[in-house]
Amino acid sequence: MSMQTYADSRITQSIFQVVLVSFVLLGSVRLILDELKSNQSRISKLNGFRQKQAVFVTKEDQLDESCNVFEGQWVWDNVSYPLYKEESCPYLVKQTTCQRNGRPDSHYQNWRWQPNSCDLPRFNALKMLDVLRDKRVMFIGDSVQRSTFESMICMVQSVIPDNKKSFHRVPPMKIFKAEEYNVSIEYYWAPFIVESISDHATNHTVHKRLVNLDAIEKHSKSWEGVDVLVFESYVWWMHQPKINATYGDTSEVKEYNVATAYRMALETWAKWLVTKINPVKQRVFFSSMSPTHLWSWEWNPGSDGTCYDELYPIEKRSYWGTGSNQEIMKIVGDVLSRVGENVTFLNITQLSEYRKDGHTTVYGERRGKLLTKEQRADPKTYGDCIHWCLPGVPDTWNEILYAYLLNGHRNSF
Numbered sequence: 001m002s003m004q005t006y007a008d009s010r011i012t013q014s015i016f017q018v019v020l021v022s023f024v025l026l027g028s029v030r031l032i033l034d035e036l037k038s039n040q041s042r043i044s045k046l047n048g049f050r051q052k053q054a055v056f057v058t059k060e061d062q063l064d065e066s067c068n069v070f071e072g073q074w075v076w077d078n079v080s081y082p083l084y085k086e087e088s089c090p091y092l093v094k095q096t097t098c099q100r101n102g103r104p105d106s107h108y109q110n111w112r113w114q115p116n117s118c119d120l121p122r123f124n125a126l127k128m129l130d131v132l133r134d135k136r137v138m139f140i141g142d143s144v145q146r147s148t149f150e151s152m153i154c155m156v157q158s159v160i161p162d163n164k165k166s167f168h169r170v171p172p173m174k175i176f177k178a179e180e181y182n183v184s185i186e187y188y189w190a191p192f193i194v195e196s197i198s199d200h201a202t203n204h205t206v207h208k209r210l211v212n213l214d215a216i217e218k219h220s221k222s223w224e225g226v227d228v229l230v231f232e233s234y235v236w237w238m239h240q241p242k243i244n245a246t247y248g249d250t251s252e253v254k255e256y257n258v259a260t261a262y263r264m265a266l267e268t269w270a271k272w273l274v275t276k277i278n279p280v281k282q283r284v285f286f287s288s289m290s291p292t293h294l295w296s297w298e299w300n301p302g303s304d305g306t307c308y309d310e311l312y313p314i315e316k317r318s319y320w321g322t323g324s325n326q327e328i329m330k331i332v333g334d335v336l337s338r339v340g341e342n343v344t345f346l347n348i349t350q351l352s353e354y355r356k357d358g359h360t361t362v363y364g365e366r367r368g369k370l371l372t373k374e375q376r377a378d379p380k381t382y383g384d385c386i387h388w389c390l391p392g393v394p395d396t397w398n399e400i401l402y403a404y405l406l407n408g409h410r411n412s413f
């Protein structure tokens with residue numbers, strides 16, 4: 001045997017040994033894993049939980065990192081949309097059930113958001129529940145955010161048998177539970193995120209506003225430990241150019257410019273976030289402002305209406321109305337860029353700007369009551385161009401949230 005072949009055979013031999021050892025190792029690891037798995041499913045069965053199954057996040061579910069899902073257009077899709085029916089979701093409140101409230105058209109339910117450079121994964125309720133297994137999700141904000149919460153539970157609830165789901169009001173929260181998955185989807189009323197005199201879940205003043213810009217503890221103790229937090233706050237700030245607020249001494253009320261106050265509140269939130277959130281275990285999302293469509297001259301020059309009787313989305317690319325305050329957007333950008341990768345920004349403003357057709361108009365509520373016949377006849381005074389019909393635009397926000405949660409599932413969950 002020449003030196004060369006001797007060396008070769010030594011190498012072959014040791015490779016063979018390594019491979020053999022790996023097989024043995026792998027085999028026993030597999031055995032342990034199998035045993036663990038069967039023990040786990042035994043435990044799950046004992047507790048009445050639906051058996052654990054690996055979430056199958058396919059390539060189609062993954063968002064292309066370079067794709068900006070917030071840039072795109074609405075395409076007509078009356079085959080896949082709406083994702084659920086108004087009458088099949090028992091959790092919708094009167095404020096959003098436009099069909100039941102008499103809205104004659106339903107085209108607003110049939111639009112799909114199509115990003116320019118990728119596709120959103122198709123929403124799958126079972127996959128969503130699997131990804132959220134043993135987790136709590138909480139939507140925090142105002143009544144627009146409450147619709148996002150309701151949209152999410154409507155999107156998942158149909159796959160859960162009646163006796164395996166529950167819904168509770170625990171003011172200022174609403175809590176939906178999917179028992180078999182041990183998933184809790186929750187809503188927390190905090191229209192300014194920080195504390196204010198409007199924090200009572202139902203009895204909040206609409207005209208008088210007073211915000212405590214540096215106080216968050218009363219709310220935030222309910223947010224700690226929650227696995228997925230989704231924040232939103234905008235429209236309550238925008239009542240007037242100035243807002244009464246305190247900073248520090250709560251007896252010293254001052255009028256603040258809204259943008260200044262908003263920034264201070266968001267800083268308070270960011271400070272809380274950095275000290276109390278564990279980004280390894282928790283995911284935090286922040287939604288940009290939900291646009292309002294109060295004046296039809298903005299998209300239809302010369303007209304003199306509101307969003308009432310608008311049947312189609314705006315087609316003009318990059319349309320932006322005065323309902324979405326650029327200064328507030330910039331503040332959100334500034335504060336979020338400082339908290340960086342630990343908060344995912346859901347920049348849903350532009351895509352929602354196109355949807356002048358999606359609001360509840362006269363087919364919603366005013367101060368907790370459906371509009372009277374007389375009020376309906378006066379959409380300019382009574383039409384609501386802030387809230388959205390469901391099914392509708394908030395479903396798309398949740399499809400985007402879903403896409404991010406699936407992505408995160410592979411990376412860190």
Ligand SMILES: *[C@@H]1O[C@H](CO)[C@@H](O)[C@H](O)[C@H]1NC(C)=O
Nearest residue numbers: 032033035036037038039040
């Ligand atoms: C699985 O359960 C059996 C009996 O309950 C126990 O003896 C075994 O150690 C468990 N295996 C693992 C990997 O936990």
Ligand SMILES: *[C@@H]1O[C@H](CO)[C@@H](O)[C@H](O)[C@H]1NC(C)=O
Nearest residue numbers: 076077078079080106107110
């Ligand atoms: C869906 O939209 C197409 C095109 O507008 C229309 O021809 C068709 O009738 C619609 N289908 C349903 C079920 O509404």
Ligand SMILES: *[C@@H]1O[C@H](CO)[C@@H](O)[C@H](O)[C@H]1NC(C)=O
Nearest residue numbers: 047133134135136182183184
């Ligand atoms: C259910 O989920 C919660 C978190 O939301 C977790 O603390 C708890 O351990 C889970 N229960 C079971 C039985 O896995």
Ligand SMILES: *[C@@H]1O[C@H](CO)[C@@H](O)[C@H](O)[C@H]1NC(C)=O
Nearest residue numbers: 197198199200202203204205
């Ligand atoms: C609502 O709040 C106001 C002021 O905080 C209070 O005076 C009033 O009694 C409350 N109404 C109800 C129905 O609780």
Ligand SMILES: *[C@@H]1O[C@H](CO)[C@@H](O)[C@H](O)[C@H]1NC(C)=O
Nearest residue numbers: 208209240241242243244255
């Ligand atoms: C602030 O409060 C004062 C005193 O109640 C009131 O006169 C003023 O109109 C309030 N300002 C705003 C912007 O609401």
Ligand SMILES: *[C@@H]1O[C@H](CO)[C@@H](O)[C@H](O)[C@H]1NC(C)=O
Nearest residue numbers: 329330332333334347349350
């Ligand atoms: C959100 O998107 C809009 C429209 O593309 C853009 O103008 C704005 O700067 C974005 N906001 C932030 C904070 O990046």
Ligand SMILES: *[C@@H]1O[C@H](CO)[C@@H](O)[C@H](O)[C@H]1NC(C)=O
Nearest residue numbers: 278279280338339340341342
């Ligand atoms: C994000 O969280 C990690 C872990 O707590 C931290 O080390 C990092 O500094 C945070 N990033 C920013 C930009 O705050």
